[in-house]
Amino acid sequence: MTKKFKLSAIALALCSQASVAIAAENAPNTSNTPEEKVEQIVVTGTFSGKSVKKEEASFAISSFSEDDIEKLSPKSTADLLKAVPGIWVESSGGVSGANVFVRGFPGGGDAPFLTVQVQGAPIFPPPTLSFLENSTLFRLDETVEFMEALRGGPNSVVSNGQPGLTTNFLLKEGSEDTEGLVKYSTSDYGLHRLDGVISGSLADDLYFMAGGYIKSSPGVKDAGFNAEKGHQFTINITKELDNGKINIFTRQTDDHGVWYLPSPLNVEGVDNQYTQIGTNNRHATIQYGLDGTSETIDFGQGRGWDGSVSGGSIDLTFDNGWGLVNRFIYTKGDADTYGLVPNGDPTELTNVADNGTSATGSVTGAQYSGDTMVQQIGRWVVKKEIEAFTNDLAITKTFEKGSFTAGYYHTTFEAKDWWALGNQAYHVVESGGEMLTGIDCNDNLDSCGWNYDINSIGDGSTDALYLASSYDITSQLTIEAGIRSENHQIEYTVDVDLDGTINQVVSYDETELAWTAGINWMFADKQGIFARISDGSKMPFFDDFRDNYGAYQQGEDLIKEVSQFELGYKLARDNYNLYATAFFNEVKGDTFVRQPGAPAEILTNEAYGVEIDFNYYADNGFSVNLNSTVQETEITESPDNLGNEAQRQPSWQIRVTPSYDIEFDNGMYATIYGNFSAVGDRYANNENTVTLPGYEKIDVGMILNLSDQVEVQLSVSNLTDEDALTEGDPRSALSANGRYILPRSIDLSVSYQF
Numbered sequence: 131m132t133k134k135f136k137l138s139a140i141a142l143a144l145c146s147q148a149s150v151a152i153a154a155e156n157a158p159n160t161s162n163t164p165e166e167k168v169e170q171i172v173v174t175g176t177f178s179g180k181s182v183k184k185e186e187a188s189f190a191i192s193s194f195s196e197d198d199i200e201k202l203s204p205k206s207t208a209d210l211l212k213a214v215p216g217i218w219v220e221s222s223g224g225v226s227g228a229n230v231f232v233r234g235f236p237g238g239g240d241a242p243f244l245t246v247q248v249q250g251a252p253i254f255p256p257p258t259l260s261f262l263e264n265s266t267l268f269r270l271d272e273t274v275e276f277m278e279a280l281r282g283g284p285n286s287v288v289s290n291g292q293p294g295l296t297t298n299f300l301l302k303e304g305s306e307d308t309e310g311l312v313k314y315s316t317s318d319y320g321l322h323r324l325d326g327v328i329s330g331s332l333a334d335d336l337y338f339m340a341g342g343y344i345k346s347s348p349g350v351k352d353a354g355f356n357a358e359k360g361h362q363f364t365i366n367i368t369k370e371l372d373n374g375k376i377n378i379f380t381r382q383t384d385d386h387g388v389w390y391l392p393s394p395l396n397v398e399g400v401d402n403q404y405t406q407i408g409t410n411n412r413h414a415t416i417q418y419g420l421d422g423t424s425e426t427i428d429f430g431q432g433r434g435w436d437g438s439v440s441g442g443s444i445d446l447t448f449d450n451g452w453g454l455v456n457r458f459i460y461t462k463g464d465a466d467t468y469g470l471v472p473n474g475d476p477t478e479l480t481n482v483a484d485n486g487t488s489a490t491g492s493v494t495g496a497q498y499s500g501d502t503m504v505q506q507i508g509r510w511v512v513k514k515e516i517e518a519f520t521n522d523l524a525i526t527k528t529f530e531k532g533s534f535t536a537g538y539y540h541t542t543f544e545a546k547d548w549w550a551l552g553n554q555a556y557h558v559v560e561s562g563g564e565m566l567t568g569i570d571c572n573d574n575l576d577s578c579g580w581n582y583d584i585n586s587i588g589d590g591s592t593d594a595l596y597l598a599s600s601y602d603i604t605s606q607l608t609i610e611a612g613i614r615s616e617n618h619q620i621e622y623t624v625d626v627d628l629d630g631t632i633n634q635v636v637s638y639d640e641t642e643l644a645w646t647a648g649i650n651w652m653f654a655d656k657q658g659i660f661a662r663i664s665d666g667s668k669m670p671f672f673d674d675f676r677d678n679y680g681a682y683q684q685g686e687d688l689i690k691e692v693s694q695f696e697l698g699y700k701l702a703r704d705n706y707n708l709y710a711t712a713f714f715n716e717v718k719g720d721t722f723v724r725q726p727g728a729p730a731e732i733l734t735n736e737a738y739g740v741e742i743d744f745n746y747y748a749d750n751g752f753s754v755n756l757n758s759t760v761q762e763t764e765i766t767e768s769p770d771n772l773g774n775e776a777q778r779q780p781s782w783q784i785r786v787t788p789s790y791d792i793e794f795d796n797g798m799y800a801t802i803y804g805n806f807s808a809v810g811d812r813y814a815n816n817e818n819t820v821t822l823p824g825y826e827k828i829d830v831g832m833i834l835n836l837s838d839q840v841e842v843q844l845s846v847s848n849l850t851d852e853d854a855l856t857e858g859d860p861r862s863a864l865s866a867n868g869r870y871i872l873p874r875s876i877d878l879s880v881s882y883q884f
Contacts (some may be wrong), residue, residue: 137227137620144414156511162790182732187662188610188648189283190216190711192743194274201789201803203831203845205350205872207246209266212807213787213836214230214279215757216713217295218779220856221870223357224349226389226433227265227467229778230859232294233713234737234763234777238722239860241265243294243667245285250298251441251459254518254800255290255541255592256671260726261467261512268299269385271366273312273341274328279742282694282713286644286666287596287612289643291539293644293666304329304337311341314879321347321877334602335370349388351405353606354562355412357430359383366481386434389469392537392859392867397503400872402853404508406470407432408562410493414509418550418583418653419624429468437463437516438740441690449634451528459519467512470860471522473554473580475866482556482569491558491570499565503559506578510803511550518543530614532601539616545672546588548630550583551726582727588622588672588785605651606658617797618642618669624676636675639713640687656702665695677723679731691718697850706746714738718767722816725861731816734767735776752789771816780824783809798835805829825854825869841881848874 170184170193181621184191191212194202204210208221208228214492220229230241237243278298286293308330315323318400327341342363349357393404412430419422441459448454464476480500483489487500497503522536555572571578598612618825622636642833652658669689678688700712716738721730736751737760747753763776775781789803807827814820831845859867 136866140717142878148232154737157262158449160275173643174653175305175625176439178609179287182724183656183702185618185656185658185707185709186608186650186652187700187701188608188650188662188698189280189285189698190709190713190741191280192277193276193278194340194691198329199270199274199277199832200833200843201787201801202805203829203877204270204442205847207268207270208241210270210277210636211244211265211295211297213757213785214281214295214297215711216281216321216739216761219625220778220869221855222390222431222742222869226383226435226465227261227389228263229266230263230265230295230542231779233715234367234735234776234779235294235715235717236720236722236733236735236763236765238724238777241729243292244468245290245292245294245296246287246476247296248381248439248459249301249377249441249443249457249607251443251457251522252290252349252541253439254516255520255543256545256590257292257294257668259514259545259671260547260673260774261517262465262514262516265471266433267437267439267461268384269362269383269435270883271311271343271362272325273301273339273366274299275302280666281711282696282715283648283662284545284598284612284646284662284664286692286694287598287614287646288537290539290592291594291614291616291666291669293664293668293694301364302329302339302341303366303377304331306331309884311881313785313879315345315877315879317347317764317878318876319350319352321345322656323347325881330332332367337370339366340364345385350406351390351403352561352877353388353407353412353430354409355430357407357432357749358387358642360387360434360650370765373448374444376442376444378440380440384434384436385883386432386436388430388432388865389467389867390855390872391471392869394472394503394505394559394866395855395868397476397867400559401449402851402872402873404561406472406557406561406563410491410562411470411557414553414555414565416509416511416550416553418553418581421629423628427468429470429509431466431468431471433435433465433467433469435463435465437461437465446568453526453528454524456521456523457527460519462517463515465514465516467510467511467514469863470557471508471510472865472867473508474862476503476559478502479504479556482571483566484568489556489566492565492567492572494564495684498558504556504566506554507557508551509553511548511553513548515546525553532599533712534859535598537596537598538627539592539596542589544589545586547584547586547672549582549726551583552579554578554580556715565647579855583628584624584626585628585675586622586672588620590618591621592669593617606652608650609648610650611743612645614644614666614671614822616642616644620670620675622672622675634676634679636682637713638675638682639671642669642689651754658699658700660696660700662694662696662698664692664696665737668692670854678721678732681730681732688719688721689850692716704746705748709743711741712739713741716766724863729767729771733765733771733816735763736766737776739762752794753789755787757787758782765816768816770817772815774818775813777813777816777818778809778822780812783807798837800835801833803831803833816862817863820858820863822858822868823854825852825871827852839883841883843877843879843881846874847877848872850874
């Protein structure tokens with residue numbers, strides 16, 4: 131059966147610069163019918179505004195249809211990014227707050243080199259703020275048609291100038307026919323989720339799509355209460371014109387889940403099901419500020435996003451080869467974090483109890499003996515209010531043998547933060563373990579050590595002019611180049627200790643130049659190579675100034691300089707395609723802060739490697755994708771870690787995704803699929819003193835189409851219940867703590883299309 135929802139050809143023009151899409155008349159067959167595979171095309175990524183075949187693009191990009199996403203069965207938006215070559219994702223923290231690493235770029239967490247776009251515009255121009263990375267602001271559901279992911283390439287020049295990874299999610303659009311879908315999902319961990327989407331025509335050439343979901347569950351790691359819950363609603367309106375189209379959309383989201391944190395690995399009974407939070411400790415009293423103000427917090431709120439993302443585009447073509455595209459987006463909401471964070475190693479209760487022998491549960495009143503394992507848990511609160519508006523205008527003139535594009539990018543963004551970090555207290559080491567009384571540190575909340583409290587307000591703006599051109603030297607050889615001049619301004623104040631005194635004041639104004647140049651040679655039919663060089667930067671945002679305030683006062687610009695070189699090979703045939711990209715990059719001036727308030731390590735990092743993306747389609751319904759990355763990283767400048775490898779990134783990883791379509795005599799279809807992934811060892815710290823062992827993970831699933839309307843999907847994630855680690859303890863690398871990948875889970879959904 132074939133999905134009814136289509137991605138219209140005009141919708142492709144809404145892609146960001148350097149995006150991939152599938153023309154409606156050439157929609158890829160990812161359904162269960164063994165129809166002929168067709169080629170993908172790249173649209174505005176060549177700067178020309180003209181579509182070209184994917185194998186003719188001079189940059190590395192991957193694309194995923196709605197059906198691809200369905201088979202990958204990601205637990206979060208970041209989980210989907212694991213299918214992108216060159217990307218290492220730690221999505222074991224739950225529905226929000228992933229760590230995403232790109233091609234060996236350095237980082238200590240979050241996703242400093244990731245931009246997430248909707249309809250070609252960045253959701254929030256700062257790629258990462260502390261306790262907020264872009265994927266947190268976007269939830270996958272049935273309203274998503276397509277996702278593309280561009281690594282390196284023209285990224286330094288277009289959109290928000292992100293030199294690493296830009297992902298773009300395209301929403302479904304309506305058509306003349308009224309179509310819809312209702313889907314119910316459940317799981318072995320108590321998930322209840324209802325999805326729905328409907329689309330159609332409102333008037334002549336005016337179309338709509340509306341949909342969303344509502345869900346609740348105790349979480350993949352059972353917290354004992356509805357720890358993951360939320361809802362989302364999206365509406366997308368499209369007006370087709372004689373010479374283009376106008377599109378507007380809004381996406382309202384309120385969704386959060388438990389923040390899964392590193393577990394004590396040396397305690398018997400602690401496994402990949404362990405989570406710090408539970409009914410006996412979700413409510414806790416914290417103290418903050420120099421005056422010791424106390425407040426009771428519900429830590430069951432976890433991490434998430436309560437806000438809206440709204441925007442649209444105008445896409446027009448004119449006579450004589452002129453074209454105009456204007457994309458805009460407005461984001462506003464709260465991205466708060468409430469977490470129970472381990473602090474140091476576990477120990478026996480006898481070592482910390484006042485009487486040296488026992489202590490009492492603060493909730494249950496139970497007596498715990500001296501051999502009970504306990505651990506300090508920090509009750510961390512981060513309240514974050516963000517707002518951003520972005521507009522990107524591009525005008526293109528197309529000639530017989532090339533094109534020229536001029537663009538103006540403008541964004542303003544704001545973040546208001548209130549933090550109370552620390553508030554450690556000893557808890558019993560068991561899932562949802564309660565706090566104990568009879569321990570001086572616990573009974574006097576301000577005596578357990580480290581606290582870090584701030585109140586900050588930051589405003590920023592970025593204005594960029596960019597120019598790009600492509601030229602066909604011959605029918606087989608194309609060159610292109612682009613340049614971007616970006617002015618970046620930040621106004622930022624911080625009250626450390628919440629005493630009403632402004633301790634840090636930032637007024638920043640810097641201009642930076644980025645550029646890229648590429649060449650593409652199609653030396654045979656559907657076969658070619660490309661070479662590209664790019665020079666860009668990651669401009670500093672609020673946390674960069676807070677963590678490096680001394681360096682800022684001494685006049686450092688805090689800009690991370692990124693140089694990249696790429697050499698790619700492309701081959702597309704009727705039943706297989708191969709995309710291989712060799713890369714080298716250097717990132718200068720990166721800063722790593724182990725824990726908020728700690729000194730920053732400033733370093734330079736180099737990385738080189740190869741990405742492989744291979745697809746094979748057999749006539750009998752069998753297909754397979756191979757996604758592999760091999761890379762080497764080195765810290766080339768550092769006060770203490772010169773010559774070491776970059777932390778938390780494997781030297782190799784591989785993912786094999788086979789699928790087999792079966793057609794029954796009664797007209798039913800079935801698809802059996804799987805995902806096998808393997809990853810090599812990684813270092814948990816830049817010192818390279820803690821090794822995280824490699825691991826393998828197997829996911830399997832089946833999609834059964836009972837009729838043209840009814841579909842049943844069963845998916846099993848982590849089939850063998852592998853208890854591997856994605857990371858150690860980023861706040862204390864030498865501790866006995868580590869974060870497990872998510873445990874085995876079974877999901878079942880039933881959908882009805884009309």
